[in-house]
Amino acid sequence: MSPTRGGAVAGAERRIAPTRRAAVDIRGSLSLVGMLLKYLSFATLMPAVLAIGYHESVVPFVGATAIAFTVGLALERGFAGATSIGFREGYLVVALTWVAAAAFGALPYVLSGDPQLDRPVDALFESMSGFTTTGATVLTDVDAVDRSLLMWRQFTQWLGGMGIIVLALAVLPRLRVGGRQLLESELPGPEIDQLADRIRDTARRLWLLYVALTAALFTALVAIGVIGKDGMGPYDALGHAFTTMPTGGFSTEPDSIAGFDAATQWVIVVFMIVAGMNFALLYRALVRRRPGRVLGDEELRVYLAVLAIGAIVIATEIWDEGFATGERAIRDGVFQATSLMTTTGFSTFDFAGWPTLALMTLVAMMFVGGCAGSTAGSIKVVRHVLLGKSLRRELRQTVHPEEVIPIRLNRRVLDERTLRAATAFILLYVGIFVVGAGVIAVDAAFQGPDLTPIDAIAAAATTLGNVGPGLGVAGPIGSFEGFSDVSTTAMMLLMWLGRLEVIPVIVLATRRYWTN
Amino acid sequence: MRIVIVGAGQVGSTIVEALHAEHDISVIDVARERLEPLAYRFDVGTFEANGASRKALQDAGVDKADLFIACTSRDEVNLVACSFARVEAPKATTVIRTSNVEYIQLWRAGRLDVDFAVSSELETAHAVSRSIGMPAARQTDVFARGQVQIVEFDVPEGADPSLVGTPLREARIPDDSRVLAIIREESMTLPRGDEMMEEGDRIVVIGSPEAARAWGTLLAPGAGTVEDVVVFGGGQVGTAIARTLRAQGIGVRLIEAQRERAREVAEELPGCRVYNTSGIDPDFLERERIGQAQAAVFAMKEDTKNHYAATLARVHGVPFTIAVVHDTISTQVYEYSGVDVTINPRAVTAEEIVRFAHDPRTQQVTMLEGDRYEVLDITTQPTSEYVGLRFRDMPIRGAMIGAIVRDGSALFPRGDDVLQAGDRVIVFTETSRVPDVEKVL
Numbered sequence: 001m002s003p004t005r006g007g008a009v010a011g012a013e014r015r016i017a018p019t020r021r022a023a024v025d026i027r028g029s030l031s032l033v034g035m036l037l038k039y040l041s042f043a044t045l046m047p048a049v050l051a052i053g054y055h056e057s058v059v060p061f062v063g064a065t066a067i068a069f070t071v072g073l074a075l076e077r078g079f080a081g082a083t084s085i086g087f088r089e090g091y092l093v094v095a096l097t098w099v100a101a102a103a104f105g106a107l108p109y110v111l112s113g114d115p116q117l118d119r120p121v122d123a124l125f126e127s128m129s130g131f132t133t134t135g136a137t138v139l140t141d142v143d144a145v146d147r148s149l150l151m152w153r154q155f156t157q158w159l160g161g162m163g164i165i166v167l168a169l170a171v172l173p174r175l176r177v178g179g180r181q182l183l184e185s186e187l188p189g190p191e192i193d194q195l196a197d198r199i200r201d202t203a204r205r206l207w208l209l210y211v212a213l214t215a216a217l218f219t220a221l222v223a224i225g226v227i228g229k230d231g232m233g234p235y236d237a238l239g240h241a242f243t244t245m246p247t248g249g250f251s252t253e254p255d256s257i258a259g260f261d262a263a264t265q266w267v268i269v270v271f272m273i274v275a276g277m278n279f280a281l282l283y284r285a286l287v288r289r290r291p292g293r294v295l296g297d298e299e300l301r302v303y304l305a306v307l308a309i310g311a312i313v314i315a316t317e318i319w320d321e322g323f324a325t326g327e328r329a330i331r332d333g334v335f336q337a338t339s340l341m342t343t344t345g346f347s348t349f350d351f352a353g354w355p356t357l358a359l360m361t362l363v364a365m366m367f368v369g370g371c372a373g374s375t376a377g378s379i380k381v382v383r384h385v386l387l388g389k390s391l392r393r394e395l396r397q398t399v400h401p402e403e404v405i406p407i408r409l410n411r412r413v414l415d416e417r418t419l420r421a422a423t424a425f426i427l428l429y430v431g432i433f434v435v436g437a438g439v440i441a442v443d444a445a446f447q448g449p450d451l452t453p454i455d456a457i458a459a460a461a462t463t464l465g466n467v468g469p470g471l472g473v474a475g476p477i478g479s480f481e482g483f484s485d486v487s488t489t490a491m492m493l494l495m496w497l498g499r500l501e502v503i504p505v506i507v508l509a510t511r512r513y514w515t516n
Numbered sequence: 517m518r519i520v521i522v523g524a525g526q527v528g529s530t531i532v533e534a535l536h537a538e539h540d541i542s543v544i545d546v547a548r549e550r551l552e553p554l555a556y557r558f559d560v561g562t563f564e565a566n567g568a569s570r571k572a573l574q575d576a577g578v579d580k581a582d583l584f585i586a587c588t589s590r591d592e593v594n595l596v597a598c599s600f601a602r603v604e605a606p607k608a609t610t611v612i613r614t615s616n617v618e619y620i621q622l623w624r625a626g627r628l629d630v631d632f633a634v635s636s637e638l639e640t641a642h643a644v645s646r647s648i649g650m651p652a653a654r655q656t657d658v659f660a661r662g663q664v665q666i667v668e669f670d671v672p673e674g675a676d677p678s679l680v681g682t683p684l685r686e687a688r689i690p691d692d693s694r695v696l697a698i699i700r701e702e703s704m705t706l707p708r709g710d711e712m713m714e715e716g717d718r719i720v721v722i723g724s725p726e727a728a729r730a731w732g733t734l735l736a737p738g739a740g741t742v743e744d745v746v747v748f749g750g751g752q753v754g755t756a757i758a759r760t761l762r763a764q765g766i767g768v769r770l771i772e773a774q775r776e777r778a779r780e781v782a783e784e785l786p787g788c789r790v791y792n793t794s795g796i797d798p799d800f801l802e803r804e805r806i807g808q809a810q811a812a813v814f815a816m817k818e819d820t821k822n823h824y825a826a827t828l829a830r831v832h833g834v835p836f837t838i839a840v841v842h843d844t845i846s847t848q849v850y851e852y853s854g855v856d857v858t859i860n861p862r863a864v865t866a867e868e869i870v871r872f873a874h875d876p877r878t879q880q881v882t883m884l885e886g887d888r889y890e891v892l893d894i895t896t897q898p899t900s901e902y903v904g905l906r907f908r909d910m911p912i913r914g915a916m917i918g919a920i921v922r923d924g925s926a927l928f929p930r931g932d933d934v935l936q937a938g939d940r941v942i943v944f945t946e947t948s949r950v951p952d953v954e955k956v957l
Contacts, residue, residue: 400789400791400803402792403789404792405782406779408786411786413783
């Protein structure tokens with residue numbers, strides 16, 4: 001801008017014009033991602049301790065820490081300088097952080113030399129599936145993997161569940177950025193519910209609740225293990241507590257939860273339901289003791305209603321078709337409905353062989369997901385509710401064009417922009433799902449494995465929704481090992497998109513993101 | 517009594533008009549053109565100054581005031597003026613006019629340091645809702661916590677002959693009620709048993725709420741309970757009306773021409789259907805079947821628009837129309853063109869404020885026919901010459917007792933009943949006789 005035009009004040013002029021910086025501060029973003037990776041690198045020390053205890057190799061974990069720390073430090077220092085991390089950089093930081101985390105998580109698998117995991121693509125798939133709390137696996141024989149390495153796999157899900165950046169906001173001394181934008185990009189749901197004035201305190205409270213719930217589940221599982229016959233030992237209990245609360249779905253057992261007793265399965269059902277609830281709401285109910293507001297929450301009611309209907313349909317169907325009877329049929333129905341709707345992905349039965357109605361119900365529930373602000377993936381109940389309300393308003397306005405109808409959620413009027421964003425999200429989500437399913441189906445036709453159309457659909461839905469198991473070869477007791485590298489990579493992208501709720505990743509692909 | 521009034525707009529002028537005869541009044545306003553007419557018409561002191569200035573208040577003699585009224589159209593000025601008056605004259609009764617419902621709520625909760633807060637919007641809304649509850653009535657008000665209702669009716673053509681054209685003592689008048697006044701072509705009579713009502717008369721009736729409803733059905737047969745009201749205009753008045761009606765379980769449709777405002781109203785009133793349109797679009801009126809509404813209230817900002825919309829609504833078949841008027845002169849236009857009820861928010865507000873200026877024994881005042889007649893609620897003194905008399909023996913001197921409230925419950929006296937000391941009486945009289953009536957009782 002020339003100083004003559006508009007007669008701007010000299011001071012103001014100086015502030016606007018001189019820093020000829022790029023539209024997006026890439027260097028600053030990389031530096032921040034490097035710093036996050038540096039701190040995240042210490043996470044492998046947890047399984048390293050286990051490895052020492054089990055007399056297994058600590059090299060994969062210590063090696064991963066060393067590599068990630070070095071790379072992180074190099075990025076942080078290499079791009080250090082005056083940064084201007086703001087609203088726009090937030091998307092880039094979040095998207096890159098999750099790629100960096102997945103790469104870091106893959107290091108122990110590669111370094112371990114485990115024959116099932118040491119191919120980089122497989123390792124990256126397993127790691128991405130871990131951090132995004134998907135639970136899809138390329139393992140075919142879980143028992144053959146070192147216990148410390150298996151626990152790392154469980155642990156990645158736990159870290160990814162409440163969010164790496166939310167964790168960083170909660171524990172790191174200070175992030176150089178405001179944080180709200182980062183939190184919004186990472187926490188699921190259309191808008192975040194602040195629990196405190198400071199973002200950092202909000203993040204802390206969420207993580208605290210998350211840790212407390214995980215501890216409660218661990219205790220419950222161990223207790224049942226001590227009393228019951230087929231319960232979990234401490235190792236399994238910890239492993240499954242780590243993957244239930246983030247609605248992850250990795251198991252330390254080859255047949256998932258099927259081998260454990262009924263009490264264990266019911267406890268896991270309860271905690272999966274809790275994990276699919278809005279944590280901010282849970283915090284208010286449990287810590288501030290305001291259960292009234294929680295029970296009156298519109299989203300929660302729809303969530304529980306959909307869950308109940310799905311469970312009833314499935315239980316009735318499998319009982320009727322003779323797959324199970326009595327308490328077993330009810331338990332399998334409730335468990336599987338809960339597991340897939342909350343996008344956990346545990347199984348108590350190889351449901352891939354269930355009748356079509358039950359399968360269709362399960363696939364449909366993968367598209368519902370949990371509540372906003374939960375650790376669940378997929379579209380989320382609240383967006384379905386908002387879409388439903390928008391459609392009902394459209395119908396009403398067709399008849400009464402002049403009528404002004406604000407849309408309310410929990411008696412609060414919603415911004416039109418929030419509504420548009422929810423609709424746009426669903427459209428984008430479905431679009432990406434269709435493309436993903438197409439890629440997987442076409443690739444499978446050329447390179448295998450043998451897929452039915454519904455198997456391809458399930459594979460795309462399960463990875464995009466961060467659920468875990470699909471149908472056919474990728475069913476609950478199967479594995480994604482049979483897919484080609486093309487499909488595996490596509491599914492990694494789907495998991496990444498799904499975990500970050502599409503928008504933060506997709507905006508990076510628009511030209512207007514990179515220009516002013 | 518010494519009264520200081522801040523604000524010489526319509527509300528202030530109406531108050532001055534009602535009170536100037538018996539009280540010493542000082543009026544403060546920033547605009548000379550509002551003060552001058554008052555100074556010429558009435559014997560009051562005027563001060564051209566900002567009411568929110570402490571000095572101006574001191575000049576006007578606020579320290580000697582018994583009653584302080586802040587009734588400008590700006591809430592903040594009223595509040596500031598009142599808080600100054602509180603300090604200068606701690607014993608004075610303070611009254612503010614406000615358009616903010618929040619202030620009213622604060623005042624009711626005792627969190628606002630004023631003695632009375634009056635809201636034009638709320639008073640108007642209540643007036644509208646009373647009219648809608650009584651479609652045949654021109655005006656209505658309640659006393660003694662709703663036990664006594666005063667209603668002004670037009671006697672329509674073809675009214676029940678057992679009621680109209682029959683001497684009152686033989687007419688089939690509903691129980692617990694009596695006719696207080698018959699107004700015929702500008703002249704008013706306080707009727708005895710031998711008078712009769714005629715078609716085209718205006719009458720003032722007092723009675724229990726049930727009796728008032730019975731009167732309503734006798735004089736306007738076929739008008740049942742109201743379920744569907746259309747409010748034109750979503751300003752503060754329109755919103756207050758819609759909210760009040762909704763609170764009574766009446767279905768409300770509201771029309772607002774400004775898009776943002778329509779959205780705000782829709783957000784504020786969840787139970788109300790809001791349309792963003794001008795209200796004078798015949799296609800819209802037809803499409804939404806506005807003509808099927810039982811009543812329409814016109815609360816838009818301009819009288820001319822209200823007038824046009826009201827006429828159009830009548831063309832579309834709305835049987836009962838109520839207009840909120842802003843300019844006093846519009847009332848005549850409305851009445852001429854057949855609008856059923858007109859409500860002037862400033863008059864309603866002034867009336868509410870004037871209540872505080874009466875004798876401390878007087879609890880409530882309603883004005884009828886502009887400010888020509890008043891209905892008072894007075895506690896009788898033991899020394900009153902009327903105490904101990906039977907009602908049939910009381911001389912009629914320009915006032916009529918319609919009801920008495922004894923031990924908290926209302927009685928509608930017959931000829932043999934006796935007035936006792938300490939009874940609260942509800943009296944109808946001409947405005948000019950108010951001081952006499954207060955003295956005599």
